[in-house]
Amino acid sequence: xxxxxxxxxxxxxxxxxxxxxxxxxxxxxxxxxxxxxxxxxxxxxxxxxxxxxxxxxxxxxxxxxxxxxxxxxxxxxxxxxxxxxxxxxxxxxxxxxxxxxxxxxxxxxxxxxxxxxxxxxxxxxxxxxxxxxxxxxxxxxxxxxxxxxxxxxxxxxxxxxxxxxxxxxxxxxxxxxxxxxxxxxxxxxxxxxxxxxxxxxxxxxxxxxxxxxxxxxxxxxxxxxxxxxxxxxxxxxxxxxxxxxxxxxxxxxxxxxxxxxxxxxxxxxxxxxxxxxxxxxxxxxxx
Amino acid sequence: xxxxxxxxxxxxxxxxxxxxxxxxxxxxxxxxxxxxxxxxxxxxxxxxxxxxxxxxxxxxxxxxxxxxxxxxxxxxxxxxxxxxxxxxxxxxxxxxxxxxxxxxxxxxxxxxxxxxxxxxxxxxxxxxxxxxxxxxxxxxxxxxxxxxxxxxxxxxxxxxxxxxxxxxxxxxxxxxxxxxxxxxxxxxxxxxxxxxxxxxxxxxxxxxxxxxxxxxxxxxxxxxxxxxxxxxxxxxxxxxx
Numbered sequence: 457x458x459x460x461x462x463x464x465x466x467x468x469x470x471x472x473x474x475x476x477x478x479x480x481x482x483x484x485x486x487x488x489x490x491x492x493x494x495x496x497x498x499x500x501x502x503x504x505x506x507x508x509x510x511x512x513x514x515x516x517x518x519x520x521x522x523x524x525x526x527x528x529x530x531x532x533x534x535x536x537x538x539x540x541x542x543x544x545x546x547x548x549x550x551x552x553x554x555x556x557x558x559x560x561x562x563x564x565x566x567x568x569x570x571x572x573x574x575x576x577x578x579x580x581x582x583x584x585x586x587x588x589x590x591x592x593x594x595x596x597x598x599x600x601x602x603x604x605x606x607x608x609x610x611x612x613x614x615x616x617x618x619x620x621x622x623x624x625x626x627x628x629x630x631x632x633x634x635x636x637x638x639x640x641x642x643x644x645x646x647x648x649x650x651x652x653x654x655x656x657x658x659x660x661x662x663x664x665x666x667x668x669x670x671x672x673x674x675x676x677x678x679x680x681x682x683x684x685x686x687x688x689x690x691x692x693x694x695x696x697x698x699x700x701x702x703x704x705x706x707x708x709x710x711x712x713x714x715x716x717x718x719x720x721x722x723x724x725x726x727x728x729x730x731x732x733x734x735x736x737x738x739x740x741x742x743x
Numbered sequence: 744x745x746x747x748x749x750x751x752x753x754x755x756x757x758x759x760x761x762x763x764x765x766x767x768x769x770x771x772x773x774x775x776x777x778x779x780x781x782x783x784x785x786x787x788x789x790x791x792x793x794x795x796x797x798x799x800x801x802x803x804x805x806x807x808x809x810x811x812x813x814x815x816x817x818x819x820x821x822x823x824x825x826x827x828x829x830x831x832x833x834x835x836x837x838x839x840x841x842x843x844x845x846x847x848x849x850x851x852x853x854x855x856x857x858x859x860x861x862x863x864x865x866x867x868x869x870x871x872x873x874x875x876x877x878x879x880x881x882x883x884x885x886x887x888x889x890x891x892x893x894x895x896x897x898x899x900x901x902x903x904x905x906x907x908x909x910x911x912x913x914x915x916x917x918x919x920x921x922x923x924x925x926x927x928x929x930x931x932x933x934x935x936x937x938x939x940x941x942x943x944x945x946x947x948x949x950x951x952x953x954x955x956x957x958x959x960x961x962x963x964x965x966x967x968x969x970x971x972x973x974x975x976x977x978x979x980x981x982x983x984x
Contacts (some may be wrong), residue, residue, distance in 0.1 A: 475805060480976055600774055613826040620830050621856045627850040635848065636791050636838055640798050643831055646801055650827060651809075 467664020491663035499667040501693035529731040548726035564638040583619035588590035588654035765962035769808035783826035796975030847906035858885035875943035920981030
């Protein structure tokens, strides 16, 4: 588990550097792209190998069946977003809560408690959204009930307070082996969420608290000393994901909200995340 | 976003309040480095405590840099940033008791949630319900419950909760470190209700508190530094044994 904590430490140093040295929010998209391309997408680009080399992983009879199921889930997710963006978003959030929470508790507790995984992930997303809620209202204009809410009476401290209170109550009500370090790490995340914009917050969390630790864990699973060799194995599907994203963007229609890049990126991420979650669920078991 | 390293504004000559913001930020940073260095030196069972101590001062250092900047540039009290700092660090300070004794985390967390939420509601008036004195009463009640639970009243021979009992009966240097922590909660933390009364006195029975010739920024800055660094030092003194 050492590798997970070291990866998270890199993220912490980067997050603090951004807070101290200052990064204008206009650069957040660039930071997002760099982190997503180098860590975010690659961590899911070896699912096709992980699914077969990990003895605890879900067993597929053949690679063909694996790809059919994997790609079907991606397509179903996109169709869902087109039919009902609200439902697409809801399912993405529910799945992300579980998946992010599962990774977050690694090193602090076993991942057997599914409810704990979900609650921890929900806490993180809740804080990410609450601490950037005004920005989120602008992005989620497809949900007028939310985007038209008048929040002018509330300041940043209110939303941070809600996040921290919910986290404290969540942590105390679960049986967690290393409760305090888990709480402490999430506290740092909340500080980062408060001080950076939504995309930067998401980038730092997704890149360094989620993707990098998982990438390093996958590297360990490959049982090779050559990281470059391992990383090269992630490239084909990383490139394929990019092509898929560009194609989807090129052939988009209004239902895919072409005028809202961040929402479009959310749709892409959710499509890639859905099948990845099932592979990772088995991968992190007993870790 | 601020750039503290290259664009940081200087504290003007004679600006004593600004100077305390500066001292707050650098002393918290120094304490963080110190606690992190000590993390490798202490027994395994105290490692989490040292890490939390470093985290408390680290988070405070970040916010004191922000607060100093806001003070120097605008001359306004950085109330929101101060609350952000407290919201993040107070639960961590409470956690130190649970780490030293192994009991009471749930009770102390609940009490600190009530203390912070009620205090914030009272000072901001965001709910539109009840008035500042009622919220203050609820917040103060939670604070006194915590003080009781961690054994502050035993200083005067009074009763204590489970955490205080565990602190006083622990082995090694924990009881003496615990006594220091109890003093911090009883005396050090008392500046926060004082600030609350001064900030919400309009139309209340305690009206006039804000006329007291006391710069609350200075009180908070000095108090924060003593409380947060002192808390960590007390834990470190227990860990050294």
